[in-house]
């Protein structure tokens with residue numbers, strides 16, 4: 339097989355890149371190891387920055403998102419039993435975020451690629467990258483017992499944290515920066531009315547909680563839990579009881595409980611691979627970086643990488659220019675590290691650290707109290723939450 343761009347991974351990054359390139363007349367082939375149903379069934383992100391929503395429109399896969407997504411102009415931050423709403427729109431000149439599940443957007447992206455005859459090959463095995471230092475890189479894989487090969491001009495590694503692409507960057511070149519957090523999140527999805535119209539971030543004596551949603555009838559909740567916990571440790575009853583305890587008193591009454599549709603325990607980690615480009619290989623999304631989900635940046639970072647990469651590849655084919663290609667890694671990493679900074683800061687602000695001293699706890703509460711009373715502090719939080727401007 340021959341194409342212009344070989345893409346590994348059919349998650350949001352790989353599908354969005356394939357769609358944006360197609361609209362510029364650039365061919366791609368996407369290789370995915372799971373089934374389409376498996377990819378679509380993964381419940382992950384829920385909050386999209388305005389820049390991500392704009393990119394979805396540009397990719398002609400944002401119609402349902404615009405119809406069904408929930409515009410949120412603020413969120414509540416709770417500590418010491420009190421609720422403080424931060425008005426994102428007032429602090430950022432009218433910017434907001436859109437609540438729209440990653441599963442829904444993945445469905446829209448899959449439909450858009452299928453409608454335009456995109457080549458997405460599911461259930462492939464043993465994808466391998468070859469000759470990424472040459473101008474004729476190759477991908478090989480196995481499917482239904484048969485060996486396959488794709489020659490292309492460039493490879494986009496969009497295969498997530500556990501993919502193979504990152505490892506194609508040789509060790510002396512590749513630098514990894516990582517930090518593991520001493521706690522995890524247990525997440526629950528339920529067809530129950532959300533406890534509030536907007537998200538609630540809670541710093542409670544017994545740990546962080548987050549009240550989010552996917553629609554007016556589907557809720558998404560998270561509780562901080564010990565790293566060693568597993569889903570089996572968290573019955574629905576235990577989850578609802580603990581969530582209710584951590585809610586501010588005036589919200590407890592309105593908590594609607596019900597059977598979980600899905601439960602996960604996910605550890606929190608920060609990770610960055612530098613550079614995000616080596617030869618004819620570009621990394622985008624979770625293949626290059628992971629942020630703790632506290633700041634809702636993971637999916638949005640994947641979208642911003644793809645924005646830069648699609649612009650760079652378009653510049654190569656349309657203007658025969660390598661300027662944006664050569665700048666890709668540095669441009670992405672400036673945005674990635676700012677998102678890492680915000681996610682790390684918000685995680686530190688909202689979680690209970692097992693080894694925190696009483697002094698640390700007082701500092702945390704003092705910073706929360708400062709944010710609750712300072713328009714400058716609220717503006718800093720809001721401008722990061724809604725998404726920093728693109729370069």
Ligand code: FAS
Nearest residue numbers: 347349350351371382383497498501623624634635636637
């Ligand atoms: P993805 O991991 O989504 O997609 C990579 C694709 O590559 C997958 O489909 C995988 O099957 C495929 N692949 C992997 N190896 C392959 C191989 N060798 N060959 C072929 N295909 C291969 N972000 C938020 O903003 N908010 C959240 O609340 C949030 N919650 C999360 C919860 C969990 C449990 C996880 C794991 C992530 C969460 N994220 C969250 C982050 C998440 O949304 C990612 O940022 C987003 O999925 C990134 O998209 P991709 O880069 O496309 O990677």
Ligand code: PHB
Nearest residue numbers: 383384550631632633634
């Ligand atoms: C979610 O709805 O899954 C979500 C929302 C905001 C976050 C993290 C996760 O900060």
